[in-house]
Amino acid sequence: MGSSQEILELVNLVSLDLSLNSGYGLELQKPNFANLVQKLSNLETLDLGHVSIRSTIPHNLANLSSLTFLSLHSCGLQGRIQSSLGNLSKLLHLDLSLNELLGELPVSIGNLHSLKKLDLSVNNLSGELPTSIQNLVSLEELDLSFNKLSGEFPWSIVIGNFTQLQSLDFTSNKFSGELHAFIGNLRSLEVLAIGRCNFSGRIPSSLRNLTQLITLDLSQNSYRGTMELDFLLVSLKNLEVLSLSSNWLSLLTKVTSNTTSQKFTVVGLRSCNLIEFLNFLKNQHHLMLLDLSSNRIHGKIPSWLLDPSTQNLSALNLSHNLFTGKLPSKSFLCWNAMKIVNTSDLKYLQDVISPKEWLLSDEVATYDYSLTMNNKGKIMTYDKVPDILTGIILSSNRFDGMIPTSIANLKRLQVLNLDNNNLQGHIPSCLGNLTNLESLDLSNNNFLGQIPQQLVELTFLEIFNVSDNYLTGPIPQGRQFSTFDNSSFESNSGLCGRPLSRECESDEDHSKGTEESLFSGAFDWKIILIGYAGGLVVGFVLGFKFSTGIVGWFLEKLRTQQKATRWKRR
Numbered sequence: 001m002g003s004s005q006e007i008l009e010l011v012n013l014v015s016l017d018l019s020l021n022s023g024y025g026l027e028l029q030k031p032n033f034a035n036l037v038q039k040l041s042n043l044e045t046l047d048l049g050h051v052s053i054r055s056t057i058p059h060n061l062a063n064l065s066s067l068t069f070l071s072l073h074s075c076g077l078q079g080r081i082q083s084s085l086g087n088l089s090k091l092l093h094l095d096l097s098l099n100e101l102l103g104e105l106p107v108s109i110g111n112l113h114s115l116k117k118l119d120l121s122v123n124n125l126s127g128e129l130p131t132s133i134q135n136l137v138s139l140e141e142l143d144l145s146f147n148k149l150s151g152e153f154p155w156s157i158v159i160g161n162f163t164q165l166q167s168l169d170f171t172s173n174k175f176s177g178e179l180h181a182f183i184g185n186l187r188s189l190e191v192l193a194i195g196r197c198n199f200s201g202r203i204p205s206s207l208r209n210l211t212q213l214i215t216l217d218l219s220q221n222s223y224r225g226t227m228e229l230d231f232l233l234v235s236l237k238n239l240e241v242l243s244l245s246s247n248w249l250s251l252l253t254k255v256t257s258n259t260t261s262q263k264f265t266v267v268g269l270r271s272c273n274l275i276e277f278l279n280f281l282k283n284q285h286h287l288m289l290l291d292l293s294s295n296r297i298h299g300k301i302p303s304w305l306l307d308p309s310t311q312n313l314s315a316l317n318l319s320h321n322l323f324t325g326k327l328p329s330k331s332f333l334c335w336n337a338m339k340i341v342n343t344s345d346l347k348y349l350q351d352v353i354s355p356k357e358w359l360l361s362d363e364v365a366t367y368d369y370s371l372t373m374n375n376k377g378k379i380m381t382y383d384k385v386p387d388i389l390t391g392i393i394l395s396s397n398r399f400d401g402m403i404p405t406s407i408a409n410l411k412r413l414q415v416l417n418l419d420n421n422n423l424q425g426h427i428p429s430c431l432g433n434l435t436n437l438e439s440l441d442l443s444n445n446n447f448l449g450q451i452p453q454q455l456v457e458l459t460f461l462e463i464f465n466v467s468d469n470y471l472t473g474p475i476p477q478g479r480q481f482s483t484f485d486n487s488s489f490e491s492n493s494g495l496c497g498r499p500l501s502r503e504c505e506s507d508e509d510h511s512k513g514t515e516e517s518l519f520s521g522a523f524d525w526k527i528i529l530i531g532y533a534g535g536l537v538v539g540f541v542l543g544f545k546f547s548t549g550i551v552g553w554f555l556e557k558l559r560t561q562q563k564a565t566r567w568k569r570r
Contacts, residue, residue, distance in 0.1 A: 026050070041064060052075065055078065056079035057081065059084050062088060086107075089111060104128075134154075137164075155177070174198060187210070193217040194217065195219040198221065214241065222248060225248075269291065269295070394418055395421070427447050443467045456481060467488060
């Protein structure tokens with residue numbers, strides 16, 4: 001921080017914002033954080049978001065008695081949240097997200113009576129919430145997501161005291177209990193994101209009263225029973241993000257898009273015992289992310305999902321169903337969001353299709369979602385995967401026929417998973433045009449012929465699987481193909497060359513190679529959608545634990561790309 005000493009001389013400074021320097025690797029060294037706070041005692045606004053501090057929160061921060069805005073997100077803060085923070089009684093905005101803070105919330109947090117926004121997400125906080133939080137009666141946004149907080153969630157406190165609450169997000173914690181029957185009393189709520197929190201029981205009908213709701217994520221809990229989805233869809237006309245994935249629910253609905261919100265961007269209904277496509281999904285022109293995996297939907301993909309009205313779709317997961325027929329070749333010409341590859345076009349696209357209410361902190365907006373993979377029975381999950389990952393996941397269905405060459409139009413595609421179907425013919429060489437592909441799974445089909453040599457041009461390819469087919473000839477060599485092991489090619493009796501022990505007849509044959517496939521046939525990408533419209537993360541939530549192995553590289557890479565999204569209210 002070259003001019004940091006000069007900043008210390010500005011003793012009358014009331015506002016300091018260094019957050020826009022995140023791309024320059026700004027570090028706070030000399031002076032350190034404690035010295036900065038000591039000298040600039042008149043500060044009312046302090047924003048050091050993305051500035052590398054790498055220290056504990058100094059005790060003397062509590063001396064900034066005039067402070068109304070404090071943002072220290074993504075600063076590498078460590079240790080516990082100091083109880084002395086409770087002395088900042090004028091604070092309206094407190095953001096300590098995306099750090100390495102641990103331990104319990106101090107009781108003194110309840111002294112911040114004027115606080116409107118509290119964001120402690122993505123830390124290692126633990127223990128139960130102190131009852132003193134009932135004093136935060138001015139709260140409009142509360143984000144405790146991705147921590148290790150536990151105990152029964154204090155619904156009575158939240159519903160009884162936080163009457164102005166607009167955004168409530170505590171996704172991925174260890175809370176327990178049931179969703180309170182009076183949740184519908186929070187009439188100003190726009191974001192309710194409480195996925196992966198061990199909640200059980202039934203989903204209360206009072207949710208229909210939350211008519212301002214934009215994001216509803218109840219995924220990966222233990223809600224049970226048959227749920228008439230109509231009461232939500234008809235009442236919640238502003239809903240854009242809906243995720244009920246991975247509960248013990250059976251969803252029923254008869255409504256169409258004519259009687260529901262037509263603003264959906266994210267829909268996640270994985271493992272909801274569906275037997276057919278839901279009518280309300282028709283004519284959802286803003287739909288970007290759709291997950292209907294692990295249901296019992298049968299027949300062909302409906303034609304309306306394959307027409308130009310779905311051009312904004314960037315991630316589709318229909319895996320583990322009973323779909324039949326050919327792959328949707330016409331859709332590969334329509335899905336424009338999977339075609340755009342340069343940053344300027346991507347930004348334009350997102351400006352067009354993202355809700356105006358969401359103002360994200362980064363120049364190029366990102367949507368956070370998470371990802372689950374199943375590697376031979378071992379579940380691996382990762383939270384907050386950025387939206388640069390676009391994918392088509394049609395694995396474990398009954399699709400037949402050949403891979404249409406029109407798929408080569410989807411140049412932004414990074415994940416293509418077609419394993420465990422009845423696909424036939426040759427692996428098309430045009431897959432080599434999908435130069436952004438990082439994982440390709442064509443395993444457990446009926447492909448024959450050689451692996452196209454053009455696949456060597458996929459220099460980002462890290463996961464590849466063509467096992468259990470009828471492929472023959474030499475395996476392509478060089479570049480990414482030198483990193484794949486036997487499991488990517490096994491159960492193809494006609495293949496030869498490294499990494500297999502079976503040698504080809506000549507070096508000349510060895511150079512004729514072709515094709516590939518990605519993901520180990522055992523991999524099952526599951527995109528689970530969650531969105532929050534008030535961190536406003538739009539996303540697919542999945543999890544955080546993963547084991548070492550073939551996907552470790554990918555998850556670690558995505559971890560470094562993780563970005564915090566921010567929402568500026570109207």
